[in-house]
Amino acid sequence: MPHKPQTILEQMLAKGYTRRDFLRFCSYITAAAGIHASGLSKVVKALETKARPPVVWFHFQECTCCSESFIRSSHPIVADIVLDKISLDYTETLQAAAGHQAEEALHKTMKENYGNYLMLVEGSVPTKDGGIYCTIAGKTALSTVKEAAEGAAAIIAWGSCASNGCIQAANPNPTGATPIYKIITNKPIINVPGCPPIAEVMAGVVVHYLAFNRIPQLDGLKRPKAFYSKRVHDSCYRRPYYDAGLFVETFDDENAKKGYCLYKVGCRGPVTYNSCGIIRWNDGVSYPIQSGHGCIGCSEANFWDNGPFYQHLASFPGFGIETTADTIGTILGIGTAAGIAAHAVATNIRKRKIIKHELEHSVKDEELKATDEEKKGGE
């Protein structure tokens, strides 16, 4: 390791990329990160002059799909530069070191760069039973997170696990899987949900931090606005069918062949904030809806409990799998109608006296005429 850390440009040149490649990469990632074109020079300057930031990447309760997604980013330099070059000083999946060496590297980075390193977390943290459901090097994930967060400049919570708990937090959540923002409250945290998040989104978030030295603008759920401010539905190419009211009714019908909207077979696009419809996956090849399957809302909290996936309305807990709000409503409605009918019958029985009394006192038409005549006669 050189004493003065190389800048990202230096590293790229050393790797055999040209400056032209570098600039191309900069404009690509600037656009991907949702930064305005006028910010391009800033990005270029930052990557030219800044040393790679120290990064520690933790893996807790997860399936590593975030890492997998990241290293498959469509632009080769993205993975190369961001993953290799930002100096992953510690990441269980990709580091060469193991055992004590790895632990040593981690602690060295954390000590030498106290207050400056970027902490990336993949996976949720179990909190039940003292956090024993996930331990690394003899320590619980819970204590590792707390220790590492202390010296971190910022934390990026990769994927749905780290940002909302994902599948392992699904009811009944046996391990007490908890997202990072609920454990660490005194550090800037960026949630990048998705199972996994899109590689370009991940790269974009990191580059934004590199270039501007601060975290991107976040929404109410701490997600970068650049990628999570629109619903999948808002950028869906099947949207015209939705507005026209043309829906796939079953997966094998004529409408499915025609590519109509998947709303009625459970598409979660209308309630899911992500950029799948714009950036798409695997170098922009496709995304679930384009492949004929509704969105399952993998970047939304509790998506696992909001099933069934192939039904637009969720089933209601405690009422059996196929019971939706509408079934319950209909049953209540019928119950109400029956109650009203019963009440109406009861009224005529129980209030019989009153009704009879009133009827007896009702003035008859002839009587009214007679009184009128009487009055006239009296005049």
Add this chain to the structure above:
Amino acid sequence: MKAAKTKYAEYYQIYVWELPVRFYHWINALCIVVLAITGYLIGQPIAIHSSTEASFQYWFGTVRFIHFSFAFVFFFNFLYRIYWGFVGNSFASWKTFIPYTPQHWKEIFHVLCLDVLQICKKPLKSIGHNALAGLTYFLTFLVFLFQAITGFGLYAGMSDNWFTGLFTWIIPLMGGDFAVRQWHHLMMWFFIIFAMIHVYLVFYHDYIEERGTTSSMVGGWKFIEKPEKE
């Protein structure tokens, strides 16, 4: 039951529901009917197997548009009614909706006993809302508010409108759009069931009390028999 009424009993005429209250009532009723129908359709769109190109139709978009526009009317009409609860007559006052005195609660139990369970004999005829009705309307007001907040919160995601932007906090609070949408949809059934009971009870009171309850929301007048002079 007092045998107060004889033939040719004399009646007081009481102006119960002022014009703004009547307007509010019918605008609200119209909004609820339209919102419930369009809301149901948005939740469960009907199947159309049509050979027309999508570019030539927009029915689902129109249903949603109607839902959203009526939502605004509904909300501001509701705000107006709250205002009228402070400046209107005693029958429209906010005090008839919130049971803050023991007297209110006594009346609530009385109404339950007399009109709902029909086991009490002691008569009670209210001129405006009875205390139980008032409390029920208060609950509906809370549901109105809930529907407005959740509805505008969902709407804010697709709009730059500053007004609906005021409601975005509900989304993280309830854990995401899905949950908000689910509850917003479930509450539609509250309105449907409320409307059924409400209409029935109006007919019931009209039938049993003979004071023109039904027509009072059109003309504003109720007719209360004068107690007989002994």
